[in-house]
């Protein structure tokens with residue numbers, strides 16, 4: 308099955324991107340996948356590949372439960388290449404109490420998590436029966452981390468060894484555990500860090516350098532207490548990190564990864580040219596046509612401009628929306644991009660979705676094009692944008708992404724039943740581009 312632009316669930320359910328990597332001439336995105344219904348359940352890793360970050364092909368299921376340790380799910384993780392092979396790292400989950408009404412769910416949070424790996428020779432074959440290996444058993448000491456809530460290994464090559472960061476929880480606070488390995492198989496705890504004020508458990512940590520800065524992406528649970536939608540939110544921040552001691556200092560200041568507050572569990576890798584590139588899961592409040600639920604945002608760069616982390620759409624993606632058209636009705640099935648400048652007091656309406664600028668901020672309202680079941684927020688806003696405000700809005704049937712000043716801020720939203728009318732209330736002009744067919 309082929310898709311252009313966004314990666315969408317091939318059917319049923321997907322969540323986090325996993326094992327995002329450029330390997331053997333292809334971009335690989337694995338993803339958390341429940342193949343039996345459009346809702347979360349026993350986790351598998353689905354697999355999609357692309358030559359250019361624009362055209363994607365779903366390759367079916369890569370990882371699935373086969374061991375006692377991952378009997379109830381292959382949770383999130385990452386990939387690295389070593390000596391031509393693809394090394395996948397993930398969290399194996401075993402339920403100690405199963406919901407008798409739905410064996411895909413655990414009761415009373417009674418499950419154990421361990422860290423596992425599987426080596427694939429070619430990125431096409433994944434020997435789930437013979438090639439899995441447990442590398443970090445369920446934690447025994449609650450002062451280090453939670454036996455249940457420790458997961459999502461992100462592995463990278465440091466200057467002298469391999470490193471792994473895990474999200475965990477201890478004493479009602481989220482934390483990170485760092486491990487070091489010489490050979491990708493034997494892992495030793497090398498450091499840990501925490502910080503109050505960021506919720507009780509940190510999911511999907513990702514650490515890397517870009518533009519000479521050290522950056523942490525993570526998804527704290529129980530962080531947003533505004534009662535208007537999910538409490539779990541992806542954030543990013545500049546950090547201090549010392550490799551030798553694996554010590555990290557996390558500041559109080561943070562940015563949201565995306566101000567639409569629908570994106571979650573981001574993961575980054577290096578693209579073919581060595582540029583830091585990120586994708587994330589778009590949480591969707593309900594299934595589309597009762598068939599599929601969950602998609603990924605467009606691949607984005609990660610840049611630091613004056614101490615601010617920016618997420619511009621990836622240049623290959625921007626390039627793909629190259630055919631100029633005069634109305635949304637002429638756009639390809641896969642969507643279109645609108646480019647415009649917005650002054651204070653001006654607005655643009657896109658098929659029922661509203662974007663406007665006021666007091667220097669960009670505001671959005673999707674209440675006409677989204678189910679209101681309490682699972683997501685209807686309105687969003689950016690912090691104040693000081694300079695001029697150039698918008699690139701990528702519109703797909705079920706997702707809108709607004710890039711403000713080339714990624715200074717981004718607002719991404721799930722939408723349903725979008726119309727095709729585009730109306731600008733303002734003085735400027737807007738341009739529309741779609742894919743070359």
Ligand code: FRU
Nearest residue numbers: 339350382383458510511572
């Ligand atoms: C984040 C997350 C991860 C976990 C996975 C399970 O959305 O909860 O922490 O590994 O999803 O599907």
